[in-house]
Amino acid sequence: MRGFAYDIDTAVVPAGAGRYTGTLTDRWHIGVVPNGGYVLGVALNAIGQTVHHPHPLTASSHYLGPSEAGPVEVQVEVLKEGRSLSTAIARVIQGGRARLTTIASFADLAAQTGPTLLTLDPPALPPPDECVPRRPPTAAVATAFHHVIDFRPSPRTAGWIDAERGQPAQIEGWIRFADGRPPDAQALPMLCDAMPPALFAAMETGWVPTLELTTHVRGVPADGWLAARVATRALMDGLAEEDCELWDSAGRLVAMSRQLARILPRP
Amino acid sequence: MRGFAYDIDTAVVPAGAGRYTGTLTDRWHIGVVPNGGYVLGVALNAIGQTVHHPHPLTASSHYLGPSEAGPVEVQVEVLKEGRSLSTAIARVIQGGRARLTTIASFADLAAQTGPTLLTLDPPALPPPDECVPRRPPTAAVATAFHHVIDFRPSPRTAGWIDAERGQPAQIEGWIRFADGRPPDAQALPMLCDAMPPALFAAMETGWVPTLELTTHVRGVPADGWLAARVATRALMDGLAEEDCELWDSAGRLVAMSRQLARILPRP
Numbered sequence: 001m002r003g004f005a006y007d008i009d010t011a012v013v014p015a016g017a018g019r020y021t022g023t024l025t026d027r028w029h030i031g032v033v034p035n036g037g038y039v040l041g042v043a044l045n046a047i048g049q050t051v052h053h054p055h056p057l058t059a060s061s062h063y064l065g066p067s068e069a070g071p072v073e074v075q076v077e078v079l080k081e082g083r084s085l086s087t088a089i090a091r092v093i094q095g096g097r098a099r100l101t102t103i104a105s106f107a108d109l110a111a112q113t114g115p116t117l118l119t120l121d122p123p124a125l126p127p128p129d130e131c132v133p134r135r136p137p138t139a140a141v142a143t144a145f146h147h148v149i150d151f152r153p154s155p156r157t158a159g160w161i162d163a164e165r166g167q168p169a170q171i172e173g174w175i176r177f178a179d180g181r182p183p184d185a186q187a188l189p190m191l192c193d194a195m196p197p198a199l200f201a202a203m204e205t206g207w208v209p210t211l212e213l214t215t216h217v218r219g220v221p222a223d224g225w226l227a228a229r230v231a232t233r234a235l236m237d238g239l240a241e242e243d244c245e246l247w248d249s250a251g252r253l254v255a256m257s258r259q260l261a262r263i264l265p266r267p
Numbered sequence: 268m269r270g271f272a273y274d275i276d277t278a279v280v281p282a283g284a285g286r287y288t289g290t291l292t293d294r295w296h297i298g299v300v301p302n303g304g305y306v307l308g309v310a311l312n313a314i315g316q317t318v319h320h321p322h323p324l325t326a327s328s329h330y331l332g333p334s335e336a337g338p339v340e341v342q343v344e345v346l347k348e349g350r351s352l353s354t355a356i357a358r359v360i361q362g363g364r365a366r367l368t369t370i371a372s373f374a375d376l377a378a379q380t381g382p383t384l385l386t387l388d389p390p391a392l393p394p395p396d397e398c399v400p401r402r403p404p405t406a407a408v409a410t411a412f413h414h415v416i417d418f419r420p421s422p423r424t425a426g427w428i429d430a431e432r433g434q435p436a437q438i439e440g441w442i443r444f445a446d447g448r449p450p451d452a453q454a455l456p457m458l459c460d461a462m463p464p465a466l467f468a469a470m471e472t473g474w475v476p477t478l479e480l481t482t483h484v485r486g487v488p489a490d491g492w493l494a495a496r497v498a499t500r501a502l503m504d505g506l507a508e509e510d511c512e513l514w515d516s517a518g519r520l521v522a523m524s525r526q527l528a529r530i531l532p533r534p
Contacts, residue, residue: 057506058479058527060327062354062370064347079368080331085478087329089356089368101346101356103329103370105478114505114530117436117469169384202384211352211372212325214481216527218503234520236485238381239324241523253501256508258525260325260483263381 004181005148006190010041012049018076020046024094026069029144033066036100036210037193043090043102044186046074051086053106055185060214061102067094079103084111109185109220122247123172123229125154131173132158149194150178151228160200169202169232171195174225175246182223183248189215191226192244192257198230199240199263206264208240213259224249238263271448272415273457277308279316285343287313291361293336296411300333303367303477304460310357310369311453313341318353320373322452327481328369334361346370351378376452376487389514390439390496392421398440399425416461417445418495427467436469436499438462441492442513449490450515456482458493459511459524465497466507466530473531475507480526491516505530 005027012020022045028038044056072094079087085105092100125131131152153161153173160171175191176183183191192215197208227247234241240263246255272294279287289312295305311323339361346354352372359367392398398419420428420440427438442458443450450458459482464475494514501508507530513522 058329060329060370060479060481062325062327062346062372064354079329079365087331087368098346101354101370103327103368105329112504112506114532115470115502116504117466117502118500119435120500168386199384203382212327212481212483214327214479214525216479216508218501218506233385233387234485234523235382235384236520237379237383239379239485241483253503256501256525258481265381 004177005179006041006177006181006187010045012042012046012074020049020074020076022072022074024067024069024072027144027148031143033068035145035193036063036213037190039067039092039100040102041187041190042072043074043092043100044104044189046076047088047090047104047106048186050076050078051081051088051106053086053108055107055109055220056189056217057085057105057107057109058214058216059102059104059189061100062212063100063210065097065099067092067099070094109217118253120245120253122227122251125172125174125227128152128174128225131155132161148178149175151175151195157201165201165203167201169198170229171198171201172229175228176225183221183226185217185220188217188221188246188255191246192255195228195230195244197261198232198242199235204266206266208261208263211260211262213257215255215257217255219252219254221248221254222250235263271444272446273308273444273448273454277312279309279313279341287316287341287343289339289341291334291336291339294411294415298410300335302412302460303330303480304457306334306359306367307369308454308457309339310341310359310367311371311456313343314355314357314371314373315453317343317345318348318355318373320353320375322374322376322487323456323484324372324374324376325481325483326369326371326456328367329479330367330477332364332366334359334366337361376484385520387512387520389494389518392439392441392494395419395441395492398422399428415445416442418442418462424468432470434468436465437496438465438468439496442495443492450488450493452484452487455484455488455513455522458513459522462495462497462511464528465499465509466502471533473533475528475530478527478529480524482522482524484522486519486521488515488521489517502530
């Protein structure tokens with residue numbers, strides 16, 4: 001899938017034992033810093049080149065500080081390579097400082113067997129063309145990210161775009177790469193962090209930095225749009241849990257994530 | 268809180284830079300291995316002795332293999348000590364092999380400020396005396412754990428004890444330490460992993476080993492019983508998400524967790 005922005009911008013090359021180098025570009029910026037999911041994608045790329053299992057089953061990421069556009073080093077330490085799982089720590093380092101540390105377990109999603117019992121439903125969305133189209137970012141949210149990620153919130157959960165608040169802290173919509181890159185397991189953790197904060201539907205906030213993000217990839221997605229639901233049920237004393245589900249175009253749940261984020265006051 | 272089983276059995280002593288030693292006892296066994304939450308408690312104890320923030324705000328734990336009763340070493344590496352957060356990796360090592368690796372961020376929960384918006388409700392439970400009392404473990408679930416943890420499922424979600432299945436994959440009840448140890452922030456991640464698997468209410472399963480467990484401690488609990496809710500919404504191909512909420516005796520949400528576990532067939 002060379003040629004797509006996400007693959008170009010998350011590419012890393014080996015630079016010694018357990019070391020990879022790459023470049024964070026400014027195409028994934030939210031405001032003035034790279035989207036945290038994008039930085040995680042670089043880390044997962046490095047792990048994926050190191051271990052023999054193909055898919056990031058679960059990744060727990062602690063954000064230690066904002067990243068920036070420019071050279072990046074990823075250090076990968078394999079904790080275990082087993083029959084069914086490979087587990088590794090990746091550290092994303094810029095200027096000698098770790099900006100993100102993730103523990104991830106890779107597996108072969110196609111090889112999982114056992115019972116299924118699913119009581120979640122995909123969000124009920126009108127077709128993408130009847131959702132709210134991308135708009136040129138306003139000055140308040142000037143961000144390159146809108147040009148690489150095509151997110152179309154359902155009209156029912158899009159009031160925040162016009163500064164209408166007071167709704168439940170839930171946003172639903174369709175999401176895909178703007179350049180037509182098909183979704184894959186490697187990209188799902190990034191896409192779990194690609195929607196606006198669910199709290200936007202409920203209240204005005206300032207910056208919402210992620211402290212910790214854990215993603216579970218539950219299936220290899222079919223090509224096409226992903227249906228997304230993000231919701232916050234527990235904002236307490238300025239700290240918010242946010243859960244995300246991604247459903248593929250065949251209606252299958254392919255990713256779940258939960259993060260803990262800090263809600264900063266509006267500047 | 269010396270004298271309580273949990274404090275005695277999670278105690279670690281410094282053994283050089285970033286190293287601690289302790290002993291896993293057999294009092295926290297589920298079947299023939301220590302409960303994963305207990306092993307996590309030992310890891311968090313070591314981090315708590317290393318960093319200056321008092322409470323484990325978020326901990327993401329990847330289980331690499333079962334632990335066993337006996338000597339244990341915990342290696343702690345501090346990733347960042349900031350003003351509001353301290354982040355560290357702890358590795359729980361036995362026989363030269365890491366059994367559990369956790370990344371945790373510690374904070375001062377009492378120092379958090381900002382908005383609150385909570386749309387979750389605590390489980391509606393009859394008083395503990397009207398819930399299902401502890402029973403002597405059957406041969407099938409012979410476990411020391413029942414003697415140190417007092418869990419009382421609500422009658423409505425206790426059918427699995429009599430092998431009634433087919434209910435929603437949700438179990439609710441009261442939980443506390445059996446010896447009267449008050450709950451505290453340090454113990455909440457363990458207590459998030461102290462209930463039976465929610466899937467027991469829905470189907471017969473074999474062993475349910477945790478692959479990954481992330482806990483968010485959201486408040487310092489008041490003394491008394493904790494109300495617990497565990498639920499699985501997404502079991503797919505033998506892999507299950509399980510979410511847990513713990514509410515303190517004052518009705519406040521004090522912990523949330525999500526784990527990914529493998530569902531093994533019944534032997």
